[in-house]
Amino acid sequence: MNSRLAWYLIAVCSVIATVLWLTGLGITAMDILVPASASEAGGTEETRTAPVATPLEQAEEIRLLALGDSLTKGTGDETGQGYVHRLAEGLKSRYGKPVSMLGNLAVNGMTATELSERLEQDEIVQNTVRQANLIVFSIGGNDLFLSARAKWNGRQLKAVSVDELTGDLEEAAGRFRSITSRLHALNPNATVVYMGLYNPFFDIDELRDASLKIQLWNKQAYGALHEFPLMRMAPTFDLFEDRIIERLSSDHFHPNGDGYEKIASRMLDAL
Amino acid sequence: MQETVLSVQNLSKKINGKTIVDDVSFELRAGEILGFLGPNGAGKTTTIRMLVDLIKPTSGTVTICGKPVQREPEQALRHVGSIVENPEMYGYMTGWQNLEHFARMQDGIDEARIREVTSIVKLQDRIHDKVKTYSLGMRQRLGIAQALLGRPKLLILDEPTNGLDPKGIKELRTFIRQLAQEGLCLLVSSHLLSEVQLLCDRFVIIHGGKVAAAGTVEQLIRSAGNQVLWQFEHGEDGIRELLKDSRIQLIERIDYGDAAAQPAAKAVTAMSEELIPETVARLAAGGVRIHGVCKAEPTLEEMFLTMTESETIA
Amino acid sequence: MLRLAALIQNEAMKLWLKKRFLVIVLILLILIPVFTYAQHKMVKNNREHFADWRNQTLQQIADIENTLSSDRIPEEWKKGRRIAVQQLRYYLEHDINPSEPSGVQFTREFLGNAITLFIPMLVLAIGSDIVSGERTAGTIKMLLTRPVRRWKILLAKLLALTLYVSLTIAVTVILCYLISGFVFGYGGFGAPVLTGFRLQGGTVDAQAVHAIPQWRFLLMQAGLCWFASMIVAILGLMVSVLVRSTAASMVTMMAAIIAGSILSSMSSTWTSAKYLFSVNLKLTGYLDGSPPPIEGMTLPFSVAVLSVWGAASLAVSFRVFTKGDILN
Numbered sequence: 001m002n003s004r005l006a007w008y009l010i011a012v013c014s015v016i017a018t019v020l021w022l023t024g025l026g027i028t029a030m031d032i033l034v035p036a037s038a039s040e041a042g043g044t045e046e047t048r049t050a051p052v053a054t055p056l057e058q059a060e061e062i063r064l065l066a067l068g069d070s071l072t073k074g075t076g077d078e079t080g081q082g083y084v085h086r087l088a089e090g091l092k093s094r095y096g097k098p099v100s101m102l103g104n105l106a107v108n109g110m111t112a113t114e115l116s117e118r119l120e121q122d123e124i125v126q127n128t129v130r131q132a133n134l135i136v137f138s139i140g141g142n143d144l145f146l147s148a149r150a151k152w153n154g155r156q157l158k159a160v161s162v163d164e165l166t167g168d169l170e171e172a173a174g175r176f177r178s179i180t181s182r183l184h185a186l187n188p189n190a191t192v193v194y195m196g197l198y199n200p201f202f203d204i205d206e207l208r209d210a211s212l213k214i215q216l217w218n219k220q221a222y223g224a225l226h227e228f229p230l231m232r233m234a235p236t237f238d239l240f241e242d243r244i245i246e247r248l249s250s251d252h253f254h255p256n257g258d259g260y261e262k263i264a265s266r267m268l269d270a271l
Numbered sequence: 272m273q274e275t276v277l278s279v280q281n282l283s284k285k286i287n288g289k290t291i292v293d294d295v296s297f298e299l300r301a302g303e304i305l306g307f308l309g310p311n312g313a314g315k316t317t318t319i320r321m322l323v324d325l326i327k328p329t330s331g332t333v334t335i336c337g338k339p340v341q342r343e344p345e346q347a348l349r350h351v352g353s354i355v356e357n358p359e360m361y362g363y364m365t366g367w368q369n370l371e372h373f374a375r376m377q378d379g380i381d382e383a384r385i386r387e388v389t390s391i392v393k394l395q396d397r398i399h400d401k402v403k404t405y406s407l408g409m410r411q412r413l414g415i416a417q418a419l420l421g422r423p424k425l426l427i428l429d430e431p432t433n434g435l436d437p438k439g440i441k442e443l444r445t446f447i448r449q450l451a452q453e454g455l456c457l458l459v460s461s462h463l464l465s466e467v468q469l470l471c472d473r474f475v476i477i478h479g480g481k482v483a484a485a486g487t488v489e490q491l492i493r494s495a496g497n498q499v500l501w502q503f504e505h506g507e508d509g510i511r512e513l514l515k516d517s518r519i520q521l522i523e524r525i526d527y528g529d530a531a532a533q534p535a536a537k538a539v540t541a542m543s544e545e546l547i548p549e550t551v552a553r554l555a556a557g558g559v560r561i562h563g564v565c566k567a568e569p570t571l572e573e574m575f576l577t578m579t580e581s582e583t584i585a
Numbered sequence: 586m587l588r589l590a591a592l593i594q595n596e597a598m599k600l601w602l603k604k605r606f607l608v609i610v611l612i613l614l615i616l617i618p619v620f621t622y623a624q625h626k627m628v629k630n631n632r633e634h635f636a637d638w639r640n641q642t643l644q645q646i647a648d649i650e651n652t653l654s655s656d657r658i659p660e661e662w663k664k665g666r667r668i669a670v671q672q673l674r675y676y677l678e679h680d681i682n683p684s685e686p687s688g689v690q691f692t693r694e695f696l697g698n699a700i701t702l703f704i705p706m707l708v709l710a711i712g713s714d715i716v717s718g719e720r721t722a723g724t725i726k727m728l729l730t731r732p733v734r735r736w737k738i739l740l741a742k743l744l745a746l747t748l749y750v751s752l753t754i755a756v757t758v759i760l761c762y763l764i765s766g767f768v769f770g771y772g773g774f775g776a777p778v779l780t781g782f783r784l785q786g787g788t789v790d791a792q793a794v795h796a797i798p799q800w801r802f803l804l805m806q807a808g809l810c811w812f813a814s815m816i817v818a819i820l821g822l823m824v825s826v827l828v829r830s831t832a833a834s835m836v837t838m839m840a841a842i843i844a845g846s847i848l849s850s851m852s853s854t855w856t857s858a859k860y861l862f863s864v865n866l867k868l869t870g871y872l873d874g875s876p877p878p879i880e881g882m883t884l885p886f887s888v889a890v891l892s893v894w895g896a897a898s899l900a901v902s903f904r905v906f907t908k909g910d911i912l913n
Contacts, residue, residue, distance in 0.1 A: 003368060006601060007594050014748035017755035024808020027801065028872070031780065032884060073651060101634050103644040108654040124677045128643055286912075323730040325911040348732040355730065359723030364602050372598070375591040376731040417727065 062091055065102040065132035067115060071195060071263075072106035072138045076254025083195070084136065086264035091134075094268065102132050111142045112175035119182040129186045136267060138195040139179065140217060143172035145200070145253070169213065173220040180224045180231060192231040193267050194221060198240040200253045211237065234270040236263055274301045276350075276425050276456045277322070282331035284317055291317045293480040294331070299425070299458060304451050306471030307460035308575060314480040315460050316356065319429050322458075323353050336424060349377065352423035356430060358414025362403035366394060366413050369402060370420065377421045388416040392446075408439045415446075426450065427458045432466045444470055464575045476575060488571055498522065499540050499547060502563035506536025509559045516550065518542060539567065592733065592741035593748070596715070600749055605711045609753060612707070613760045620695065621765045628686045628769070638682045646673050661854070665876040671789040672782060672874050679779070681796060687773025688766025689799050695761045696806045697869045701846050704810060705817040705866065707753050709838050712746045713821045714831035716906070721831050725911055735907045743822060743899075750814045754807055774800040782874025789874065802872065809868035816862060816891045817842065823898035826906050842866070849878030856881070862894040 066072045066084040074082020084106075088099045105125065107114075115137075118125050129135065183192055196218045201207035214237060225231040239262045240247055240255070247259035255263065277299035284292040292314040299305045309315045320326040322333050324344045333340040338347035360369045370388070374380040389398050392412040397405065402413065411431065418426055428447075432440045447470060451457055461467045474491065476484045484491055503509025506526055513519060519542045528535035542550075544566055554561055600606065635641040649666050652658060658666075676683045684690060696704075716739075719725035729735060762771070777796035782789050821838050828834040845863020848855075858864050859879040868891075870877065871884035 003371075003598060003602075007598055010597055010601060010748065010752070011594075013755070014752045017751035018747065018811075020804070021751055021754060021808045021811035024804040024806070025812055026808070028805040028808055028884075031797075031805065101644075102640045103635070103647065105643060105647040107647055107650045124639075124643060124674065128640065131640075286910075320911065325726060325729055327908070327910060345732045345734060348730060351730070353730050355726045357723060359727065361599065361602075361724055362722070363604075364599070368598070368602065372595050373727065373731060375595050376588075376728075376733050378588075414727075421732075 059097070059133050061098040061100055062088075062095065062134055063100055063102050063132050064088055064091070064134045064136070065128055066104040066106055067135065067137040068106045068139045068195075069110040069115075069142050070106070070108040070254060071141060072104065072136065073108055074104075074260065075108060076249030076251060077257045077260045078249070079257050081257070081260065083260045083264040083267060086261055087136065087267050090264060090268045091271075102128050106138070109142055110139065112139045112172050112179065113143075115139050116175045116178045116182065119179060119186070126186055129183065129190070132187060132190050134271075135183060135187070135190050135192045136195065137179075137192070140172060140176065140197055140221065143175075144169065144197070144214070144217060169217055169220075173217065173224075176221055177224045180228065184228045184231075188228075188230075190230065191271065192225070192228070193270050194225055194231070194233045195263060195267065196221065196233050196235040196237060198237040200240065200244070200248060202241050203244040211241070232270040234263070234266040236266060239263065239266070275299070276301050276303075276336060277458065278332075278334040279318075279322070280332050280334070282318065282321060282333065283329050284314075284321060284326060285329045291480055292321070292328075295477065295480070295482055296331075297475045297482065297485060299456060301424070301456055302451070302454060303473060304447065304457045304459060304471045306464075306467045306474040307458055307477065308464055308467070308474055309460075309462065309477035309483075311462050313462075313477050315462070315477055316429060318477065319353075319355060319427060319458075319460060322427060323351060323355065324348060325355065349421065350424040351427060352415075352418030352421060352425070353427035354411075354414040354418055354429060354431065355427075357433070358410045358417075360402045360410065360413055360417070363401065365401055366398040366405070366416075369413065370398075370417060373417050374420055380420055384420065384422075388419045391419060392416040407434045408436075408442075411435065411439070411443070419450075423455070425456050425458065427460075429460045430462070431459060432461065432463070440466060464572050468571055474571075491571060491574060492568060497542065497544050498567040499542050499544070500563075500565050500567045501538045501540065501561065502535070503538070504535055504560035504562055505533040506538075507533050509554070509561070510536065510538050512554055512557045512559050513538065513540070513550070516546070516553070518546060519550070535562070588733070589737060589741060589744075592737060593744050596742045596745035597748055600711060600715070600745060606749065606752065609707050609710060610756055610760075613757060614764075617695070617760055617764045621691065621768050624686070624691055624694075624765070625768050638685070639677060639680075642673055642677055642683065646670050646677075649673075668784060668789055668874070668876050672779075675782075675789070675794065676779060679796070681777050681779060683779075685773065685776050686769045687776065687799075688762045688769050688771050689773035689803060690776065691765035691769055692758055692761040693778070693799065693803050693806060695765075696758070696803070696810055697873065699757065700806075700810050700813055700869050701849070701863075701866045702842065704754065704757065704814055705842050706839070707757075708750055708814045708818050709821050709835060709842075711749050711753065712818050713825055713835045713838055715742050715746060715822060716825040717828055717831045717834045718825075720829055720911075729911060736903055739822075739826075739903060739906045743819070746818045746822065747815065750811060750818050754811050754814065758803070758807055774798065778802040778873075780805075780872050780874070784874070784876060794874075805872055806869045809872070812888070813866045813868050813891065816895045817866070819895045819902075820862065820898050823902040826902045859886075860890055862891055865890045 064084070064087075070076075072082065072084060074080060074084065082104070084104050088101065091097075092099045105128070119129070180192070183190070197214050199207075199211040199214045201210055218233070218235065218237065222233050225233050240259065244252075247255055247262065249256040249259075275298050279298070280296050282292055282295045283290065295314075295318055297305075307315060307319070317326060321328045322335075322340065324340050324347075327341060335347040336350045340347040360366075361372070364372065366389075367385070370385045374385055389395055392415050394409065394412050394416060397409060402410065405413065415428075431443055431447075435443060447457060447459065459467050459471065468488075473487050474485065475482060501509065501513060506524070510521065510524060514521060519540050521538055521540055523539040525537040526534045527537065547564060547566075551561065551564060631641050635644065649670050653663050653666055673683065684694070714721070716725075719728060728738060776799040778799050779794055779796050780802060781793040781795050783793055784790070817838070820841070821834070824834045824837050828837060842863050845861055845866060848858050848861065849864045849867065856879055859882050864878050865882070865887040867878070868884065868887055871887070877883070
């Protein structure tokens with residue numbers, strides 16, 4: 001009888017399934033009730049196969065890592081690419097090598113202190129730095145402009161003084177130095193490109209002088225980078241002066257797509 | 272004395288404070304076909320549902336083959352096959368699968384029995400078709416097949432003729448009679464007396480939730496009393512003269528004939544037939560011109576109608 | 586006892602012949618390839634952009650951190666994100682890929698996502714008219730005039746429903762594995778998965794965290810899925826007993842479940858919502874350590890809440906079904 005066969009099939013299959021799922025429930029209960037027996041985490045004992053980074057020129061592929069703040073993240077770019085993706089595209093066509101992104105680990109609002117701490121303490125980030133043969137980063141903007149931006153958002157820009165704007169320049173420069181030496185210690189073979197700072201308030205008369213301070217910062221940064229032969233700086237200040245409206249996004253701080261495009265080509269030139 | 276198959280005692284049901292069935296009692300003995308009559312809304316279906324444990328009575332008991340339905344439904348319902356209202360079966364299954372389904376709900380029904388009931392209701396040709404393709408008559412037959420599966424002693428059919436064409440009704444009657452001859456005891460409900468009048472041995476007429484009358488056809492008619500039909504040349508005078516005797520009640524008066532003078536009339540009266548000779552003599556002496564006198568026995572139908580209608584008006 | 590088996594057979598065959606299960610298999614056959622394709626696209630995209638999963642995971646962490654810096658995002662939500670970051674870091678530190686694409690991994694993800702809405706819907710599609718359907722069709726009059734106690738009939742219906750719940754989950758798992766395995770490979774049974782994350786406030790207590798093979802994780806997930814589905818089935822049974830119309834009983838249950846999933850996604854500050862059944866359905870979330878919809882909810886808590894709901898609705902179902910009059 002056809003329907004009887006169907007019933008036996010349904011019965012057998014579903015009873016097996018029920019037993020199976022009840023077992024699953026049982027295992028779950030055991031897992032929760034007897035956590036002590038939990039085996040030590042890290043099931044696989046495979047040794048980490050972090051490929052040794054080879055210098056950019058000899059490498060089969062470009063392993064690109066981006067670090068830093070919102071400028072590296074690409075904030076303000078309406079296409080969402082930022083300079084990092086544009087740079088990767090440029091590298092691909094220039095060298096004809098595959099470019100693999102190890103990651104864009106930039107975080108909005110990151111300060112030099114935070115980046116330096118991360119490079120000191122975070123093993124995972126350290127490992128990634130070791131794998132890269134090209135590292136691009138931007139930092140310092142948040143250290144220098146944080147108070148100004150807060151006031152900009154509060155429409156109180158008039159209250160910002162140039163001195164306040166670049167208050168703890170010295171301290172931040174010290175952090176920057178530790179970042180570069182840390183990068184070198186972790187991966188002496190990697191080419192490093194730092195994106196220099198620009199003055200986003202160039203069009204505001206009271207803050208036009210901030211450019212001088214920024215140049216001071218860029219000079220300090222260049223000094224730190226200069227110690228290591230594979231580290232470069234891509235200056236960007238000249239890209240934005242008098243072109244604030246064209247190349248900055250609506251927040252009057254971050255570049256727009258056009259601005260990032262220019263930064264990317266500068267970086268490409270720096271290599 | 273025959274064995275009592277179904278015994279209903281003082282059955283009442285209140286739903287939301289409204290009494291639907293009020294103190295209904297009757298019995299059904301082996302080999303009987305009982306007509307359960309009443310207009311729509313009289314409480315027939317509610318009563319039948321209480322018989323088969325679909326509804327719990329507010330008070331009273333139903334006993335089938337000595338087992339109380341409410342307390343021992345498994346024992347009691349074993350002896351009952353029923354179709355309550357329409358014979359609704361699972362449309363997405365074949366007739367055979369439906370019968371198998373209900374067979375599994377009771378002990379001792381094998382495939383042979385399913386085949387047997389299928390042939391009793393003459394559904395062999397279509398039994399493996401899906402029920403949703405069946406006509407109403409076929410569904411009715413499948414319902415009866417299902418009811419017969421468990422070799423019941425009592426078969427309850429609620430409005431079995433509903434929706435059947437005259438041919439179907441005739442077939443059903445023949446079929447029910449045949450079942451009764453085989454010793455089955457039936458309770459057939461209907462709101463149309465004519466459909467079951469020829470079928471049933473006894474009737475219970477229910478109205479407004481109460482038993483209005485019960486008994487065989489003869490008993491019912493006798494209880495309704497005799498009627499005599501008079502025909503007078505001058506209706507007005509004749510009837511006035513006739514009603515001088517207080518033992519005679521006028522039921523109906525029908526005028527006819529030429530209305531120019533005093534119209535002729537027929538009068539239907541309730542009176543005992545012993546009174547006829549002396550009344551004729553009395554009227555003749557009073558100068559009433561009698562055109563005809565005849566004894567009229569009401570049909571059960573008429574009785575049923577007057578009984579249920581009058582109470583509706585009251 | 587033999588009679589009960591026959592009654593279960595009746596109910597199971599009715600569900601079978603109504604072709605409900607077939608519909609479910611069809612739905613799965615259509616949906617799983619769609620999801621597989623979506624997942625395949627994602628995996629392909631990640632392969633193009635990242636050297637290996639570690640970079641990808643690191644990027645994931647960075648992306649989450651970026652969303653954390655936004656003031657627009659509510660604090661509650663950030664808490665969940667921070668937990669996710671901690672878990673991802675834990676995976677990285679222990680060099681375990683949280684989402685190595687394979688048939689088993691896809692199945693695991695699918696089950697985890699399907700437990701709150703999709704599988705309950707399938708279960709309701711099978712069972713929400715199990716009693717009300719008989720009322721609508723009038724067959725209940727035939728069913729209940731047979732010499733069988735009503736509680737046995739309802740129990741048979743419940744057990745038949747249990748069988749189909751088990752089958753539904755089995756078919757989901759099998760189809761997921763077979764279809765996605767075609768794309769991602771049929772391996773991944775032994776891949777380690779971390780479980781046992783305990784959440785305390787906004788941080789992850791990693792003390793009890795341990796790796797288990799993926800098949801075991803999948804089995805645990807399926808077990809929890811089965812439990813959640815059974816509760817849904819039992820509630821559906823109750824609604825089916827209480828509500829006369831099939832459509833109404835289906836809609837009632839769906840509304841309850843969807844309301845629950847909306848409530849849980851709102852990371853509600855209304856903490857009493859944790860006693861609602863549908864907020865507790867995402868049992869698998871406790872295994873992979875995703876933050877609960879409302880703080881303080883744990884797996885034993887959710888299981889207890891669901892059990893209470895289940896027990897209460899069973900009590901109501903049996904009470905009403907055995908005592909109620911069949912009037913229509």
